[in-house]
Amino acid sequence: MAFIPHTPAEVREMLDVIGAADVEALFDEIPPDLRAGAPAGMPEALNEMQIGRLMRERAAADGTTLGFIGAGAYEHHIPAAVWAVATRGEFYTSYTPYQAEASQGTLQLLYEYQTMIASLTGMEVANASLYDGASALAEACLMAVRANRKSSSRRLLMPATVNPRYRRTAHAITTRQGLSFEALPYDAHGGILATDALDAHAGADPTALVIQQPNFFGRLEEVDTLTDWAHAHGMLVIAVVNPTSLGLLAPPGVWGERGADIVVGEGQPLGVPLSAGGPYFGFMTTRREFVRSMPGRIVGRTLDAGGHEGYTLTLQAREQHIRRAKATSNICTNQGLLVTAATIYLSLMGAEGLARTAAASHARTGELLNALTRLPGVRAAFPGPFFHEAVLRLDRPVAPLLEALVREGILGGFDLADDYPELGPALLVCATETKTSADIGRYQTALGRLVRDRHAKP
């Protein structure tokens, strides 16, 4: 099943044109000593009916769950039209739009996407996407070092309230270029950065401050104060935001007096299924003055030889295929197909639909908190404004509870024990607009049974 159309007669005819005795002769430049035998342990080919059965069996074994985990990936309603159109062969099987005349569909879509994501984040320009939110933060850190002419350092301030996975990824991707991150602690009572303790970190000429809004705990950081403080100390501000939240929350472009400088985030909530972690897409927007420091593909509108409007990749002199070792990044592809889905999603939702999605998600999370904190030994960890995600503190280790919940088909949240041991038993929960009051009731009942069952035990 190699999807090869050749008939034996055609193969013979083609070999005659080449002047080769057989197909094996075409590999005569490979040193014979290196030639492999048949790779060991390779399974037999399956036809489509057989692989279909295998995949359906495996999918059925995994089943589905009622999910209350967010922590960087969010289950939202996805309109049927999104993937019905995005998987059209003309989008799904097209190449990177280097040949602009043969790629006007993808290019115009990317231009529309750039417009939408720039507007949503309140910034002037956007690229055509990066791999995911975490790697986009890594690229933003490298970009900040290039763009900030006021600072010569490679040090960045990285709050502990930024998604730990983003922090790990940013470290792994930037450490070889000498970037270092100074951790900013959070206020143990509020779960946000303590703005009055910041000045201790301004000393060693940091080049940028990263701010995640809402932060990993779902709490809202004092972004205006933080942005102005960073700018007053010659730093750039890198915002990490949830795109759904921007239906309701102030976009980074208006934070503080001057707004954030670089905005990144995970695009998955915009019409991309959870898919066990990917493919997703990272978005990046910035000020016009920094556009030449931005990595990734960028689409521009221009004119053709007849004076008619058209779209093309632009500012390619930043990129690896032109600049090679001096490029802004080694990135080559973007996540075109996911951006296609997100653009269709944003077109269907519009500002009103996105705001409603954000509000409904926030409402369900509030309902979930009310329900769960009525249970014995469960309380909200951090008072104060939050958005569509929150931390619960429990009176016992979280992991066994989550395991027991999974057996009932419920994903109860994300256990913070590994990343924030100082919190004690703590659980990050989220309910989006996809959850009903009945779903929340089911979770409350199941968790209630567990905490009461074991409450008597020491």
Place this chain on the structure above:
Amino acid sequence: MQSREPTIFECSVPGRGATDQWPQAEPAALADLPQRFRRKQPAMLPAASELDVVRHYTRLSQRNFSIDTHFYPLGSCTMKYNPKACNQYAMLPEFLSRHPLAPASHGQGLLACLYELQEILKSVTGMTGVCLNPMAGAQGEFAGVSMIRAYHEARGDHARVEIVVPEAAHGTNPATATMCGCTVREIPVDAAGDVDLAALRAAVGPRTAGIMLTNPSTLGVFERHIVEIERIVHGAGGLLYYDGANLNAILGKVRPGDMRFDVIHMNLHKTFSTPHGGGGPGAGAVGVNERLAPFLPVPIVGKDGGRYRWLDERDLPQTIGNLSAFMGNTGVLLRAYVYIRMLGGEGMRRVAEHATLNANYLFARLKALGLDAAYPDRRASHEFLITLKRQAREYEVSAMDVAKRLLDFGFHAPTTYFPLMVPECLLIEPTETESKATLDAFVAAIGRILTEIVGDRERVKNAPHGLPVRRLDDVRAAKQLDLTWPGTPAADSVAG
């Protein structure tokens, strides 16, 4: 074809919307969100009905070439057919709805697919460890060179920061070396297209971290000196990196591990046929031998007894770390898994054979038309390099002109001006899924264009003529930057 499709913003009417997709309004929910955190001005997103949106993006899709509609002889990109089954079975609802942080106990079916994919990739490449995590070829390269650096540093060999790259290499190779904090030493290739061994010997030494090689190379030929290159680089204390861009050519024929490469990346979106999606998502799995295995990125799928689980930094304390928030482009990996299981071991060998057959056939036919091969005495691998230097000199037409004219005949252009060292070149890769009839039609189109170059040159120089747009003004695009639809509040909010 209609010459202009209005933007979605022009299709918008305030007050309209795809309201069936929206949840109920819940203004009361916002009572606990203080005003200072709230958005004051709505984002300027489209206001359109569902049918408006479906028609607009369907019409945009029709302004694209794609594999489903066109032949893409795009060198080094392996634009083969993307079987529909791969998409259908990767998009089963249970896989799509799985949260990345759900426990492994609840995803054994998915993990089994990924684990088997790791094992098959090890077997087909001759490597001992595989990580599926890198999200594209370039990220696979980053992982590979990072591991090379981590290896040298773990041995206290801190001076090894130079990466040797042949001049024909993909731009991502030197760009990756820079991302990894290395310096780049470019070396030439000889007149026959093989690495210049004398230059290589002169380039390596105690500062050499490694060499990055594509084999078959981006010149469309198998690197015949590979055994000697391996001796020179390993002898100097460096490691060998295999760029898997051209793995399709040698699948089941010769393995990177047997060529003694230490680390490789595979472009699953090329060799294993996952769709390009208009520029991504890709998947750039990496494979390593024993000496680099401790440094693999995480997570990796492990197997304890009969159960699968994610291995992380607790299992691999020397890992170079996480390259994404979760576990890479899982959905792409599932597509590659379905494809590989449909091929089986025998199918893989047939892929390499027919890809090479198609390339050599097309090469022979085009040479017979009078085109000049960049390396005329060499066997083509799965791709080959044509130079139009002579046509450029005699008729003042460029490789770009020919590429653009091909679009009018319904063929995507070959890769042009790459490798940079060969003037006016076309890098042509037909792939195994194209029929002889398609290749013959492509030859006929090239024949027509060669005739036009002599008799109707302006037709070629002004091509394309039958597409939604004519040639675009790239200089204007870069000088008068227009990156967002004007009149959006984005500009207003920044100004205000």
